[in-house]
Amino acid sequence: xxxxxxxxxxxxxxxxxxxxxxxxxxxxxxxxxxxxxxxxxxxxxxxxxxxxxxxxxxxxxxxxxxxxxxxxxxxxxxxxxxxxxxxxxxxxxxxxxxxxxxxxxxxxxxxxxxxxxxxxxxxxxxxxxxxxxxxxxxxxxxxxxxxxxxxxxxxxxxxxxxxxxxxxxxxxxxxxxxxxxxxxxxxxxxxxxxxxxxxxxxxxxxxxxxxxxxxxxxxxxxxxxxxxxxxxxxxxxxxxxxxxxxxxxxxxxxxxxxxxxxxxxxxxxxxxxxxxxxxxxxxxxxxxxxxxxxxxxxxxxxxxxxxxxxxxxxxxxxxxxxxxxxxxxxxxxxxxxxxxxxxxxxxxxxxxxxxxxxxxxxxxxxxxxxxxxxxxxxxxxxxxxxxxxxxxxxxxxxxxxxxxxxxxxxxxxxxxxxxxxxxxxxxxxxxxxxxxxxxxxxxxxxxxxxxxx
Numbered sequence: 001x002x003x004x005x006x007x008x009x010x011x012x013x014x015x016x017x018x019x020x021x022x023x024x025x026x027x028x029x030x031x032x033x034x035x036x037x038x039x040x041x042x043x044x045x046x047x048x049x050x051x052x053x054x055x056x057x058x059x060x061x062x063x064x065x066x067x068x069x070x071x072x073x074x075x076x077x078x079x080x081x082x083x084x085x086x087x088x089x090x091x092x093x094x095x096x097x098x099x100x101x102x103x104x105x106x107x108x109x110x111x112x113x114x115x116x117x118x119x120x121x122x123x124x125x126x127x128x129x130x131x132x133x134x135x136x137x138x139x140x141x142x143x144x145x146x147x148x149x150x151x152x153x154x155x156x157x158x159x160x161x162x163x164x165x166x167x168x169x170x171x172x173x174x175x176x177x178x179x180x181x182x183x184x185x186x187x188x189x190x191x192x193x194x195x196x197x198x199x200x201x202x203x204x205x206x207x208x209x210x211x212x213x214x215x216x217x218x219x220x221x222x223x224x225x226x227x228x229x230x231x232x233x234x235x236x237x238x239x240x241x242x243x244x245x246x247x248x249x250x251x252x253x254x255x256x257x258x259x260x261x262x263x264x265x266x267x268x269x270x271x272x273x274x275x276x277x278x279x280x281x282x283x284x285x286x287x288x289x290x291x292x293x294x295x296x297x298x299x300x301x302x303x304x305x306x307x308x309x310x311x312x313x314x315x316x317x318x319x320x321x322x323x324x325x326x327x328x329x330x331x332x333x334x335x336x337x338x339x340x341x342x343x344x345x346x347x348x349x350x351x352x353x354x355x356x357x358x359x360x361x362x363x364x365x366x367x368x369x370x371x372x373x374x375x376x377x378x379x380x381x382x383x384x385x386x387x388x389x390x391x392x393x394x395x396x397x398x399x400x401x402x403x404x405x406x407x408x409x410x411x412x413x414x415x416x417x418x419x420x421x422x423x424x425x426x427x428x429x430x431x432x433x434x435x436x437x438x439x440x441x442x443x444x445x446x447x448x449x450x451x452x453x
Contacts, residue, residue, distance in 0.1 A: 007184075015170040019167070027159055039113045042124075076147060078122075080093065084139050105124050105143045120147055121147070128142075187210075191219050206223060247285065258274075261274050298421060320362070323366060333371060334362075347429075360421060368392035379451075391442045431449040433448075
């Protein structure tokens, strides 16, 4: 069964359940409440009746017509005034009915105030006024009764109105639930179609489903996820294309020289030169494969990073020592600027891997610099920045957005994997890396890390 039908059925059953519970609990409660109210009304009428009868009319001179006119009894109320000897002074009933009412009053249940008569049940209240000094009348008892059927008719009328109100309200709630359900289910149905596209890897076809609340947030997340997966898929395709190209070139050189030497085309010095080229290309292949494996591990494996508190300045000094032969060979100068912060700063990172990232970036700067490489550290309240700048020609604008992708390299680049490896290391150490061209010429790489606590 579809979700929309299940929700409609659930709301319908819930409303029926509420109506059934209401009928079960409210119907008897209405009767009890009405009976209690009727008993109170009977006591008040009895009190008024005796109040008017006792002080004004002696027992032998009572005028029922005047008394009835003075006390507006309810239409269904039956009243009898009598002496302790059960002599009736006043009654709204005939003699036989009055006597029967007096007998019923003796059998009434004091808890409920209800007694069973020949023609049905009655609500009966009895009030006795003791004789008062200075008045000729003796003690007087008022017996007030109302047929229970009259109260039940009121109960039924009230219950019917209540059920009509609840039914109309329930119907409105059901219609509202149908509208709300459609607003929930329709986006979910559309979202399911888009997820099917993700399942089939048609990421570029995924559409943004417009909806509010949590469903809208999920739809937006799915849309952005599809975009990221599409980018990742494109990157993977480019990676395999670039990897194939990078591996194909040295393999072709190796194959060409190996076949030439085998067939006797290259002899003597040419054969020796061919063997040297084969060795160099093999070294290049080995380096590319090694860096590809390292990059894959950096981006996927968790256990290869061993985090520790690393002093920033010591890390920079060690990287400078490692890269010093290349700097000396090219006749470059490295300037270190701590930006007026003599205090050592610590970050949380894998020391060896972050050292490799710094060496890659400083080595990249050394290949492009003309005379100088500047390494500057700037410590903030919660972060520390390491900036490595050179005075070379800068980064081509078309290469800048792709600089940290695999096999993205400029004129003097080697494998095109060094900066991608550096980015992976920096990000796994909770840092950020960015590159930009300097206004006066040259390129600058900025590494930002949160300070250790």
